[in-house]
Amino acid sequence: MEMPEPNQDVIRRSGELAKALAAVLPPGAVLDREDQRRAYESDGLTAYAQMPMMVALPETTDQVSKVLAICGSFGAKVVPRGAGTSLSGGALPLADGVLLGMARFNRILDVDYANRCVVAQPGVTNLGISDAVADRGFYYAPDPSSQIACTIGGNVAENAGGVHCLKYGLTTNNIQGLEMVLMDGQVMRLGGRHLDQSGYDLLGVMAGSEGLLAVITEITVRILPKPQTAQAMLLGFDTVQAAGDCVAAIIAGGIIPGGMELMDGPAIRAAEAFAKAGYPTDTQALLIVEVDGTAQEVEVLAERVSAIATDHGASTIRASTSDQERATFWAGRKAAFPAVGRISPDYYCMDGTIPRGRLAQVLGEIAVMSERYGLGVANVFHAGDGNLHPLILYDANNPGELDRAEQFGADILRLCVSVGGVLTGEHGVGVEKRDLMDEVFTEDDLAQQQRLKCAFDPDGSLNPGKVFPTLHKCAELGRVHVHGGKTRFPDLPRL
Amino acid sequence: MTEIFAPTDAEQVAKIVSQAASSGTTLDLRxxxxKVAYGRPMKTDAILDVSALSGISLYEPEELVITMGAATPMSEIQAALAEADQHLAFEPPDYDHVLGRTGGGATIGGVIACNLSGPRRITGGAARDHVLGIAAISGRGDAFKSGGRVVKNVTGYDLSKLMAGSMGTLGVMTEVTLKTLPRPKETRTVVILGVDAETGLKALEQTAGSQAEATGLAFLPKLQSARSAVSVVSAADSVTAMRLEGAGTSVADRAAALAAQHIDADVQILEHEDSLSLWAEIRDAKLMPPSGALWRLSLPPASAAQVTARIGATCDVECLFDWAGGLIWVAVEDDDPCDGPVRDALDGFSGHATLVRASEDLRRTIPVFHPQPGPLADLSARIKEAFDPQGVLNPGRMVDGQ
Known part of the structure; x- marks a missing residue:
């Protein structure tokens, strides 16, 4: 993976920069010793590692503002980082960059039940928000599987999802306000405790911007009352096709489940061996469907789902009879990644999204590729929203296997795009999928996205080397091509 | 006479905009x-009429996705969705009454460009939350796309959301892909009759924070309820309305349970048809006066009573509360639009006030959209420039000189 050429000038002046940063930060908040920096060299995409030039750990918005302005004046690049759980290398450091650790922004600032929102600093964990409001029966809906560790700031940067997206939306649908700092040190607020911000939808732009536009210092999220009740069902099928058809029929039947997950044979068996969730290991596809809401509503919905599953030839239909059993049903799915980790020395987690109806075709083609690359694969699928996570099994100790796994992964993503899907549903582009962006976007598409970045960060100092395969200077992108010809609008229809 | 361009496909739109950018010809997007009367009045060199970019090109109900030309009429979309028992869950309002006109004709592009959402906004999200992807022509005349046809997507910046609510100032949308959802089979509305605003708003807040899963929460003072065509509502001194929707028989049970919680009040349940009628009236602001200046405030729901009290202290107004208090329609006499008191009333709260309806003169002199603080306004100006460097697309529609 090629990263932007390190600026030797900046590296040469790193001592001076560290001193300038230390002057505006609390004692011990600038880490420049090698052993200190080592801890930050990778994020959740551990195949890549790079030591940052130094690490800065601000505690207040004002400090972030000063740090960014100082870095800007040195021409130093900045890579923001939450908990470092990114699976796409979004927080991969740069050799000539300051790694901006936001872990000290770890406080919940206000819980506002009357307006049903929570104001939190970006370093608060996703689960920390739900925990803070649990005693009053509220929760924060998006629940990525790393929710114990991942931070809400990182969730906004990657527009994190989870298993409840179809019904409750992604991060972008559940945030109401932000405070953020631009690279030049300017602090601004978007939205707040009301719905629908005024002006351009910059909240929507910030969600999923992968740390390339601004540094988030405060977030207002919407909280919801926990559904009165929820019931999970295990539905086993002999073919992936039958399970996929069942998913389509549930939705066509007017039901939007709180969660709807699909696992293929290898994933079922790995998860069952690991979590003992009671999964039928002789089936080729397992659906976990959860319906939630008021007790009356759930009863009606569960009956309908069960009837649809029967129509589609389900070989197993089991409904949870208690919250404890419901948790057990989910335990296997939630442990799918570590479970696969137990059957293979290494695995590479992919994150494409496809139209739901193409699932059987896509899994069929992945099986063919698996043969061709000589690498096993287990598939877990957010069936409700079409988000597919193939886990490619490999052994990094075997020479060439990581490369093969990466090529296999890239082929899977190209396949997703070719059936009308996208490269990434919830993990972000980062460095991992950067060079595949032109599979989805034209040069004009990418240029327009980069012009948006220029409006936030004209020097391209914030997290460069991520998302965009080719870096263009803002001046070059801003150039207006004047079309020749004196006649205005020849040959165009007019009324 | 203003020149009118009428492209028949996206390629022609690109050519027109590209040449407009070269020659500095400003365009009014239609x-x-x-919604010509919504936003700041503009003086442009030409009209870009994209009404030919119409028609549904893809609709797969089981995939919950629909793609269409940006100028596809809302009526056509709603008819197609209804056939598959689906709908747009953000409950797009019809602004004809709001803008003092008749004749319909609203298109999906306009609804998205204005980011208009109805009462279900509180649980179902806004228009922008249902946009999966767009294709557009930038002010440079370049075609660009964003998003796709799937719900979960973080591939590149979400320019679709940026287009939503940008009032045609950043690009000419040519195609829109939206998420569709099953239409609720049954609906009931629990109404508490005759309580004062404070009591009504408290009941809404309590319901919003409960497990009742209400999808509409509104308070109608007497002047508003009196305009309803639903007899129970029009006869009441005020109406606190709580809507329940769902899969079928359970909805009636849920309504009975919710009504039982307000046993001490004068409480009734509106059946399916009455419930649909009432929420259409609330959605389209039909319970507000048909003329005079009209404001739309988005604010923290729990501050609704305080904000309207502040406004009422200096201005003679009529108010309707939707979104459990998070949205307030405020009607004033046109000769005094009361802009100072309306905007000042939000001081200390987050939120904003939009002057949705007023004479052209007023909309020229009073900022239609809430003024933004300096750094944010500067950033917005840079974004406008990034998409439309020559300022040819709907110039001045949102902000003077931009």
Whole structure:
């Protein structure tokens, strides 16, 4: 993976920069010793590692503002980082960059039940928000599987999802306000405790911007009352096709489940061996469907789902009879990644999204590729929203296997795009999928996205080397091509 | 006479905009023309009429996705969705009454460009939350796309959301892909009659924070309820309305349970048809006066009573509360639009006030959209420039000189 050429000038002046940063930060908040920096060299995409030039750990918005302005004046690049759980290398450091650790922004600032929102600093964990409001029966809906560790700031940067997206939306649908700092040190607020911000939808732009536009210092999220009740069902099928058809029929039947997950044979068996969730290991596809809401509503919905599953030839239909059993049903799915980790020395987690109806075709083609690359694969699928996570099994100790796994992964993503899907549903582009962006976007598409970045960060100092395969200077992108010809609008229809 | 361009496909739109950018020809973007009176008045060199970019090109109900030309009429979309028992869950309002006109003609492009959402906004999200992807022509005349046809997507910046609510100032949308959802089979509305605003708003807040899963929460003072065509509502001194929707028989049970919680009040349940009628009236602001200046405030729901009290202290107004208090329609006499008191009333709260309806003169002199603080306004100006460097697309529609 090629990263932007390190600026030797900046590296040469790193001592001076560290001193300038230390002057505006609390004692011990600038880490420049090698052993200190080592801890930050990778994020959740551990195949890549790079030591940052130094690490800065601000505690207040004002400090972030000063740090960014100082870095800007040195021409130093900045890579923001939450908990470092990114699976796409979004927080991969740069050799000539300051790694901006936001872990000290770890406080919940206000819980506002009357307006049903929570104001939190970006370093608060996703689960920390739900925990803070649990005693009053509220929760924060998006629940990525790393929710114990991942931070809400990182969730906004990657527009994190989870298993409840179809019904409750992604991060972008559940945030109401932000405070953020631009690279030049300017602090601004978007939205707040009301719905629908005024002006351009910059909240929507910030969600999923992968740390390339601004540094988030405060977030207002919407909280919801926990559904009165929820019931999970295990539905086993002999073919992936039958399970996929069942998913389509549930939705066509007017039901939007709180969660709807699909696992293929290898994933079922790995998860069952690991979590003992009671999964039928002789089936080729397992659906976990959860319906939630008021007790009356759930009863009606569960009956309908069960009837649809029967129509589609389900070989197993089991409904949870208690919250404890419901948790057990989910335990296997939630442990799918570590479970696969137990059957293979290494695995590479992919994150494409496809139209739901193409699932059987896509899994069929992945099986063919698996043969061709000589690498096993287990598939877990957010069936409700079409988000597919193939886990490619490999052994990094075997020479060439990581490369093969990466090529296999890239082929899977190209396949997703070719059936009308996208490269990434919830993990972000980062460095991992950067060079595949032109599979989805034209040069004009990418240029327009980069012009948006220029409006936030004209020097391209914030997290460069991520998302965009080719870096263009803002001046070059801003150039207006004047079309020749004196006649205005020849040959165009007019009324 | 103003020149009118009428492209028939996206390629022609690109050519027109590209040449407009070269020659500095400013364009007024039109779909169905139903929202000409919304936003700041503009003086442009030409009209870009994209009404030919119409028609549904893809609709797969089981995939919950629909793609269509940006100028596809809302009526056509709603008819197609209804056939598959689906709908747009953000409950797009019809602004004809709000803008003092008749004739319909609203298109999906206009609804998205204005980011208009109805009462279900509180649980179902806004228009922008249902946009999966767009294709557009930038002010440079370049075609660009964003998003796709799937719900979960973080591939590149979400320019679709940026287009939503940008009032045609950043790009000419040519195609829109939206998420569709099953239409609730049954609906009931629990109404508490005759309580004062404070009591009504408290009941809404309590319901919003409960497990009742209400999808509409509104308070109608007497002047508003009196305009309803639903007899129970029009006869009441005030109406606190709580809507329940769902899969079928359970909805009636849930309504009975919710009504039982307000046993001490004068409480009734509106059946399916009455419930639909009432929420259409609330959605389209039909319970507000048909003329005079009209404001739309988005604010923290729990501050609704305080904000309207502040406004009422200096201005003679009529108010309707939707979104459990998070949205307030405020009607004033046109000769005094009361802009100072309305905007000042939000001081200390987050939120904003939009002057949705007023004479052209007023909309020219009073900022239609809430003024933004300096750094944010500067950033917005840079974004406008990034998409439309020559300022040819709907110039001045949102902000003077931009």
């Amino acid at each position: 779909g169905g023309g139903s």
